[in-house]
Amino acid sequence: MTFPRPSVVPLGALLLVAAGTLAGCNPSRAPQGSTDIALRERVDLPASGPACPVRRLLGIKDDPVLRGRALFENHCATCHGRVGDGAGPAAVHLNPRPRDFRSGQFKVRSTATMPTDADLYQVVSTGMPGSSMPAFGFLSEQQRRDLVAYVKHLSSTVEDGREVRWFEEAQPLVPLALPPPPPAAETAVATGRDAFLKHGCNACHGEEGRGDGPQAATMRDTKGFPLRPRDLHDDRFIGGERTEDIYKRIALGIAGTPMLGYPDAAMPPTERWALVEYIRSLRSPATAPPPVPASPALASITVPRATVPASPSDAAWDRLPASSVEVSPVWRLPGTSRRVSVRAVHDTQSISVLLEWDNPLPHRAPVRVQDFEDAAALQFALTNEVGSIAMGDSRHPVNLWRWRASRALQTSDAYPQLFTLGETGPRLRITAQEAGNPTGTVAAGAAEDLNASGFGTLSAQPAAQQDVRAEGQWRDGRWRVQLTRALAPASPLDVSLLPGHEVPVALAIWDGRTGDRNGRKSFSTWLTLRLVSDTQP
Secondary structure: OOOOOOOOOOHHHHHHHHHHHHOOOOOOOOOOOOOOOOOOOOOOOOOOOOOOHHHHHHOOOOOHHHHHHHHHHHHOHHHHOOOOOOOOOOHHHOEOOOOOHHHOOOOOOOOOOOOOHHHHHHHHHHOOOOOOOOOOOOOOHHHHHHHHHHHHHHOEEEEOOEEEEHHHHOOOOOOOOOOOOOOOOOOHHHHHHHHHHHOOOHHHHOOOOOOOOOOHHHOEOOOOOEOOOOOOOOOOOOOOOOHHHHHHHHHHOOOOOOOOOOOOOOOOHHHHHHHHHHHHHHOOOOOOOOOOOOOOOOOEEEEOEOOOOOOOOOHHHHHOOOEEEEEEEOEOOOOOOEEEEEEEEEOOOEEEEEEEEEOOOOOOOOOOOOOOOOEEEEEEEOOOOOOOOOOOEOOEOEEEEEEEHHHHOOHHHHOOOOEEEEOOEEEEOOHHHHOOOOOOOOOOOOEEEEEEOOOOOOEEOOHHHOOOEEEEEEEOOEEEEEEEEEOOOOOOOOOOOOOOOEEEEEEEEEOHHHOOEOOEOEEOOOEEEEEOOOOOO
């Protein structure tokens, strides 16, 4: 009797399996050059174990750094770079530039040297409002802690042939002890004003704290990039708006920037508290930004069932609940931090979302090269797990609904003389179309239905699948933009919106007046759109 010869597994295959096992399989890494928008299976990296089935079978747990690397590549590398050097593909579009973690310089910290884990966790959770650093409250607590571990892992450099790991070199980390503020005194603000001038704060922040001091135009960060000082009246403060946050920034400074710290030897605590009171006195309740929530809970926008209003000016909108969403600028300019009011409603057949925000001067027709238009967009995740806020990624594609002010106009609205006499009479001259530009066509509507699977991959759906409608109305210094679509998706590239379900969504606005265009905009973090069904409260 003969027996079949056992199959032999090639040694190379075993080595590949072993290498993948020891490396954690890295399931979140996208294929090089992948820009397709096909839906992919979600990838989970739970705290209890690895996502790689081989490692799970062997009972090998991923450590926080390994899990953090996968999260970092999905959510952070677009700006901070895959090695944490602050040179991701989106970095050139950002002002201020993203942190280079290898330098060991962190803006927000509670110690004189390096941030504590709690400092890093707070920044990851709440972001830096007023900058392009979004909040990552949509990640679980464990995922945010894993990101902290990986950021610390990246914080190293080589000096004189020796590797320097900044967090290890700085141990132990001793948080700044905050003395109790002195009793309120009528002279505190005046004393703080004296300290403001005595210590040269006006050289950068200006005589009245407007960010227009004589050195403001020449300020640079440690990388040499321009850095405008804060307007103390209405700019967002780095590190928080609370009294103790301002005290810490004065005492410890902001690493990587010209903002130096003033320890006790340079400024006694009583004088520092007085300076805090002076800065607080500059912030008018009417213009000062609201406090940043300490809780990283994901904001939810409720979509009740009701009749869909006919237009942005329909009075029915004012009877629906509104959510106030902060959008932060990619490119920081004076007055660019703002809030968008969001209302939404569905009638079981279609959904409509109303975006409303202040804009003192509308920009509708960018017919000259130096002109840019106002716009707004909603970005929906197409997978259960969200990917990068910057247009998703290859494993987490997104569907976008975009309204552009110019698409409701014709070139002739701005330049009525741009007509030429042809064989059949006057016709509109569209120079981009005549040059063969495929986007140089007369717009069929103010809305665009788009998709993306990563930074730089934005593309429009075919004309036959453009099923989003939009209308914008500007009145009394405020835009009201309504976007509407059927709840049921018309194609696999459309987000599915079903009553009783929640869908991740983010929003963005473009201000043509300040030069916003393409990736330069103000945007929110991921939010939740919650469609209420008949059976829900």
